[in-house]
Every structure is written in C-alpha cells, then in structure tokens.
Amino acid sequence: MSRIGKLPIKLPQGVSLTVKPDNTVTVKGPNGELSQVIDPDIKVEIQDGEVVLARPTEQKRHKALHGLYRSLINNMVVGVSTGYKIQMEVVGVGYKAETRGQILQLHLGYSHDIHFEIPSEVKVEAKTERRSNPVITLTSNDKQLIGQIAAKIRSFRAPEPYKGKGIKFVGEELRKKAGKSATAK
Numbered sequence: 001m002s003r004i005g006k007l008p009i010k011l012p013q014g015v016s017l018t019v020k021p022d023n024t025v026t027v028k029g030p031n032g033e034l035s036q037v038i039d040p041d042i043k044v045e046i047q048d049g050e051v052v053l054a055r056p057t058e059q060k061r062h063k064a065l066h067g068l069y070r071s072l073i074n075n076m077v078v079g080v081s082t083g084y085k086i087q088m089e090v091v092g093v094g095y096k097a098e099t100r101g102q103i104l105q106l107h108l109g110y111s112h113d114i115h116f117e118i119p120s121e122v123k124v125e126a127k128t129e130r131r132s133n134p135v136i137t138l139t140s141n142d143k144q145l146i147g148q149i150a151a152k153i154r155s156f157r158a159p160e161p162y163k164g165k166g167i168k169f170v171g172e173e174l175r176k177k178a179g180k181s182a183t184a185k
Contacts, residue, residue: 003067004066004067004070004071005053005055005063005066005067005069005070006066007070008047008050008051008052009050009051009052009070009073009074009077010049010050011046011049011050011051011077012029012077012081014029014030014081015027015028015029015030015077015080015081016028016029017046017051017073017077019038019044019046022037023037023038023039023040023042023044024036024037024038025037025038025044025073025076027073027076027077027079027080028080029077029080029081029141030080030081031079031080031081031082031083031141032079032080032141033080034076034079034080034141034142036069036072036073036076038069039065039069041055041056041062041065042054042055042062042065042066042069043055043056044069044073051073051077053066053069053070053073054066075143075144078143079140079141079142079143080141083139083140083141084139084140084141084142084143084146085137085138085139086137086138086139086146086147086150086169087135087136087137087138087169087170088135088136088137088138088150088153088154088167088168088169088170089133089134089135089136089167089168089169089170090106090108090133090134090135090136090167091133091159091164091165091166091167091168092108092109092157092165092166094107094109095107095108095109095133095134095157095165096128096134097126097128097134097135097136098126099124099125099126102117102118102119102120102124103115103116103117103118104116104117104118104124104126104136104153106153106156106157108156108157108166108167109157114156116152116153116156118138118149119145119149121140121141121142121145122138122139122140122142122145122146122149123138123139123140124136124137124138125137125139135170136153136167138150150169153167154166154167154168154169159172159174161174161175161176161177162176162177162179163176164176
C-alpha cells in the first residue's frame with residue numbers, strides 16, 4: 001500500500017464530499033466549493049465520516065495515482081474548511097507593492113511597473129508598514145492556484161544570492177554568497 005494513499009481523510013464539521021458517476025469529487029465547506037476529476041481506476045468511498053481511497057492493483061501507475069489523488073482530495077478538504085495563506089516579502093531599496101482591487105502593482109527596480117491581475121478565487125492584500133519591507137498576503141481555498149500565483153509573483157524578481165534583494169516568502173532562509181574580496185598587495 002502507498003503510505004500516503006492508505007491514510008483516511010477525516011471530514012471536519014460542515015464539510016461534505018460527493019462523488020459523481022463520472023468520477024468527479026466535489027468538496028463543499030464554509031470557505032466554498034472545489035472539484036477534481038479522479039482517474040476511473042481509483043475508487044473513492046466515504047466510511048464513518050472518513051474518505052478512503054482504494055486502488056485495483058499494485059502496478060506502479062496505480063500506486064502513484066493512489067497517493068496523488070489522496071493528497072489532492074486532502075488539500076481540497078483543508079482548503080474549504082480552513083483555507084490557505086501565503087505571505088511574501090518584497091526586499092530592496094525602493095521596491096514597492098500596492099493593490100488596486102484584484103490588480104497587484106509592483107515597483108521592482110525595472111524601467112516599468114508590473115501590473116499583475118490576480119484571479120477572483122484568490123484574495124490579495126499588500127501592506128507596507130513604516131521602516132519595514134512590503135508584505136504581500138495571498139489567501140484562497142485552492143492550494144494549487146495560490147501556489148501557482150505565488151510562484152509567478154516571485155518570478156518577477158527572484159531573490160539574488162548576494163544582497164537578498166527580490167521577492168521571497170516570509171520566513172524563508174536565503175543562502176547568501178560571499179562577494180568578491182579585494183586582494184592586498
């Protein structure tokens with residue numbers, strides 16, 4: 001058995017899961033509704049308030065799908081019950097982040113500003129407190145979508161290894177390199 005796939009998923013209070021005949025799993029909860037199409041080989045069953053996934057054979061493909069779909073369904077259950085939050089810090093002199101509705105405006109030292117439109121499923125907020133770096137906060141119930149958006153925002157100016165300037169996740173430890181050292185003659 002797959003170590004991940006064999007673990008049951010507990011459904012919190014107020015969260016319901018339905019499996020349609022076309023193998024679409026829909027999870028509803030206080031934070032919204034998410035759905036995912038599951039491979040026809042993987043069987044999803046609800047037993048005593050827990051979701052259990054089963055695979056037909058021990059083939060490598062079935063083992064991989066077993067763990068994958070268990071993780072995806074668990075992420076959906078957590079998303080509709082508690083949600084996900086990612087905080088990113090903009091580090092650099094003159095670097096700024098502002099929000100106007102669902103548009104994130106970034107000043108990252110380029111000759112132009114970057115205007116990035118955030119999908120409506122993700123809430124974005126940018127705060128700049130006095131004498132601290134701007135912090136971008138993303139909240140959503142969809143873990144895949146929020147991760148993709150955070151990766152895209154980070155790609156606009158990834159942290160560089162010498163001074164650490166760029167967009168990084170809050171709490172992320174960057175490995176810095178030593179710069180050139182002058183030789184004494």
